[in-house]
Amino acid sequence: xxxxxxxxxxxxxxxxxxxxxxxxxxxxxxxxxxxxxxxxxxxxxxxxxxxxxxxxxxxxxxxxxxxxxxxxxxxxxxxxxxxxxxxxxxxxxxxxxxxxxxxxxxxxxxxxxxxx
Amino acid sequence: xxxxxxxxxxxxxxxxxxxxxxxxxxxxxxxxxxxxxxxxxxxxxxxxxxxxxxxxxxxxxxxxxxxxxxxxxxxxxxxxxxxxxxxxxxxxxxxxxxxxxxxxxxxxxx
Numbered sequence: 001x002x003x004x005x006x007x008x009x010x011x012x013x014x015x016x017x018x019x020x021x022x023x024x025x026x027x028x029x030x031x032x033x034x035x036x037x038x039x040x041x042x043x044x045x046x047x048x049x050x051x052x053x054x055x056x057x058x059x060x061x062x063x064x065x066x067x068x069x070x071x072x073x074x075x076x077x078x079x080x081x082x083x084x085x086x087x088x089x090x091x092x093x094x095x096x097x098x099x100x101x102x103x104x105x106x107x108x109x110x111x112x113x114x115x116x
Numbered sequence: 117x118x119x120x121x122x123x124x125x126x127x128x129x130x131x132x133x134x135x136x137x138x139x140x141x142x143x144x145x146x147x148x149x150x151x152x153x154x155x156x157x158x159x160x161x162x163x164x165x166x167x168x169x170x171x172x173x174x175x176x177x178x179x180x181x182x183x184x185x186x187x188x189x190x191x192x193x194x195x196x197x198x199x200x201x202x203x204x205x206x207x208x209x210x211x212x213x214x215x216x217x218x219x220x221x222x223x224x225x226x
Contacts, residue, residue: 004158033213042204042216043159056213091158093214103147105214107158 004108025094035091119215120205128223137220139188139205
């Protein structure tokens with residue numbers, strides 16, 4: 001399977017714990033995006049990378065959130081001191097970058113986080 | 117913000133009928149993309165239309181774009197029960213990130 005993969009698919013954690021999610025993009029894609037989605041709403045942009053550089057972070061991304069893409073391939077999203085409001089589906093997407101068809105984003109299946 | 121807003125919020129039709137969903141946005145864009153999401157799953161890219169294009173087809177899908185009105189529409193012809201899903205539009209600027217609205221939930225009854 002050469003699509004975007006995410007791990008884990010589900011995570012249940014207690015409030016105050018730290019969690020880390022991983023995303024493996026399509027191999028030739030140099031852009032990688034993180035989104036968060038809650039029930040009944042569309043995905044909200046969190047951050048994106050061009051290769052290993054983090055180019056933009058949403059104001060939604062508080063200091064408790066950090067994302068990395070150390071070698072320009074896979075990415076991790078860490079949430080420290082989780083809160084119940086962090087419960088959501090975390091989606092990763094990748095694209096070749098640029099405009100036109102190169103900008104098509106391919107999404108992974110998501111990681112569903114439940115904070116109890 | 118270039119966030120897309122889909123209309124209607126919900127649409128229910130019979131199998132075989134056509135479904136039309138609309139999207140409005142506020143700023144200039146490079147392109148606009150449509151996605152489908154089945155319940156509890158990730159998003160699937162359907163079609164991308166560039167700002168200099170007015171209409172695009174892909175199978176049973178037809179997308180139009182009117183940049184003067186800052187609006188787009190997605191038409192699904194001869195709908196099937198398997199088309200039941202949420203549909204999102206995502207206007208894009210140079211950065212390439214997608215800014216989604218809350219989608220249109222389509223239900224196709226067999």
